Amino acid sequence: MQFKNIIRILGLLVALLSVTMLPPAFISLLYRDGGGVSFLMSFIFCLVAGLLFWYPYRAEKSDLRAREGFLIVVLFWAVLASFSAVPFLLLDQPNLSVADAFFEAFSGLTTTGATILTKIDGLPHAVLWYRQQLQWLGGMGIIVLAVAILPMLGIGGMQLYRAETPGPVKDSKMTPRIADTAKHLWLIYVTLTIACAMSYWAAGMNLFDAICHSFSTIAIGGFSTHDLSMGYFDSPLINFICVFFLLVAGVNFALHFAVVNSRSLRSYFYDSEFKAFLSIQLVLILVCFIVLTSFNVYQSGFDNFEQALFHAVSISTTAGFAATSSGEVTFSNWPTLLPILLIFSSFIGGCAGSTGGGMKVIRVLLLYLQGVRELNKLVHPKAVFTIKLGKKALPNRVVEAIWGFFSAYAAVFVICMLLLLAAGMDESSAFTAVAACLNNLGPGLGQVAANFADINDFSKWVLIVAMLFGRLEIFTLLVLFTPAFWKT
Template identity: 60%
Template sequence: MHYRVILRILGILLMVFSLSMLPPVGVSMFYEDGHSFIFVAAFVITLATGFLIWLPVYRVREDLRTRDGFLVTVLFWTVLGLFGAIPLVLSESPHLSIVDAVFESLSGLTTTGATVMTGIDTLPESILYYRQQLQWFGGMGIIVLAVAILPMLGIGGMQLYRAETPGPVKDSKLTPRITETAKALWYIYLSLTIACAVGYWLAGMTPFDAIGHSFSTVAIGGFSTHDASIGYFDSPAIEMICTFFMTVSAINFGLHFFAWRQRTFRHYFEDPEVKFYLGILFVTILFALFVLVITATYPPVEALRKAVFMVVSVATTTGFGTADFAHWPVMLPFLLFVAAFAGGCAGSTGGGMKVIRILLILKQGYREIQRLVHPNAVIPVKLGNKPISDRVLQAVWGFFSVYLLVFVVMLIALLGTGLDQVTAWSAVGATLNNLGPGLGDVSAHYGGLNDTAKWILCFAMLLGRLEVFTLLVLFTPAFWKR
């Protein structure tokens, strides 16, 4: 393990992250909300800490190994979550405890969207902007940016890319060099954000709300500048724009890259994962619409509007709201919540287990049924026309097993803190899948939970963002052996 180069990288990234404290200073000065000093103080603390970590090892020039990449990635998210909480601790509005501030910061950076705050409409504009910005950086910006700049600093970035990029097939690169890959993803991410912000503005949002919501939409985050979320605007046009960008942002960004380079959209409809992902959304929307209509929860047109938005929001793990789906009739809350376990596509900003894993598990299960009928047949599992190796299938099943095991362990831990079963089950699912809103006592916010439960859920958010194995591998003895 190259601890000196790890410290050097961590110091550099912390100094880069300190720059994210400066835009809220400008917002605070523009709106005169009196919080500029808080962000200046947070900037100085973060920058000084990063500099002190970097200074003793700034001359170190070594390449990262795979194990180093895992450790840097975990430290990166953990340390940024802690330092991202500084403005929330220093602020008097809201004045959060340390655990609440860390929870809110990690929720933003991991794009979970679970909040401990109430009265969001009355918060200072700089705090509101900062929360949205955290999600935008967390969605893809920080790691992609870091991967892009590390080679310029004499540090190889491929190990970070492999450790961070979600999905079972991680080694495929869009361009020959990892730096170019990172830049391509960054430009696409930025372009989608700008397009989304312009769309919101044209649909009637103020520039402040349009920028803030575009950050959390493209990041699949779910934070809003209003307690009522997207429902605050009560605008079909805004909801349609939001639905479109949530759907697009939950698709593999590699496909967006090819669409941009080849000037074609045909490959979207030829990709097995995208077809399965859109199929899940379509079937779930139809079922939700059917239940809402036959139970007379809403008039038919209103039911269609609510069903489309909420299914896309929950299934993509965004977490925006125009209705309280937790109180929808019969099995709908449970159905929507389960859809979030599939989440977005691999290589997207969405959470969950990723659609491609669910698809491969179903294909593998169907193959086992076929083998019962034809025990000696050689039956490959294919995505499109490409056979999938048994090594990938084993990895998918391993991930699925560990994911469920982690879910059960954390559920038991939450129940041990005194939460009821519905609240505990949904809270673990919402944080592990990076969804945000849950059921029971966490359908609106997480502020009423005890501190122990909040720390457990912070760990769940990190597990979900780092796709379980990246974090759990640090707890194995083999990882630390020479």
């Protein structure tokens, strides 16, 4: 294991992270409502720490193997999220404990969107910006940006890309060179963010809110600059814009690149995962609308449709935004079927290669196709059935990997939930808290419906681990616990 090279790379990444402390410092100067000194101190601390990691091993440059790639990715999220907590520890407002600071930082960078903060509207603009910025950076993964700009420093890109990129098939590249792949991903990501921000601004948000919410929308994160989330703006147009960009961000970014490259929308409709993703969204919206209308939850049919559309897409794509204005019925108080249904839908999440969380649509689709194949085998025991995506038959190895992933996902979920129950949390809160963090969703039900401020510190640390498992899609982190990984 190339530990010296790994420490050198982590030092570079921490130094790179330090630069992200400067925009909030500038925002504090612009709005003059506090926080600037804390972010400047955090910048200096992270920069110095990064250089101290890097300098002793600056000459250690060699190609990374797959094992080093997995370890760097795990350390990347753990170390950088930990350093991202530094401003929260130094700030006077909000005044957070160590557990709270780490929870907020990990939730931001992993795009989970679960928060321990209350009275968000009264926080300094620098803090609001920083939270949204964390989600934006974590949405695509700073590791992809690092792959794009750091090959010149001797960091092997493909090993990091394979370890970081979500989805069952990790060896496909959009372009021949991995650095070009990362650059194209980020170009699409930035373009969508700008388009989202401009749309929010044109719909009535002020420029600050528009930029901040574009960060968390394209990242499918769910953080907001207001306690009421999107409900603060009380605007159907803003809600529809949010839904559109959540759907766009929930699609495989490689598919977006294929559409842009071919200058044709046909690539979308030839993609099995995309069609399954849209079908799931349509079914959820329809079920929510029918139930809300049947129970007369809101005053008009349009209100029922708007709330059904927004929350179905927001929860199922794992964004976790809320669109309920003050005085209206909140999502957690809907007829019991709907909150539970949408929490379960977050286990599916977005498409592979998107910024969404969950197990990903492609995996669930393959599990379904495998179930159909087994039923067909019962009817025709001697027949040979293959699983196809489009016209391409998939090898059994891929299906076996999907089942392994599903088993590991379920095991991690059960263990985390049992730990929360042991810590004194009630069943509903424990179940939805783990679902919210493992699926990188954000809001839960019961004790964690509004925020996670009232749970104990032990539960927060358990959920931080769940966030990491969810963001790294289980295996990337779980492989570190196997003895074979550490054998030379």
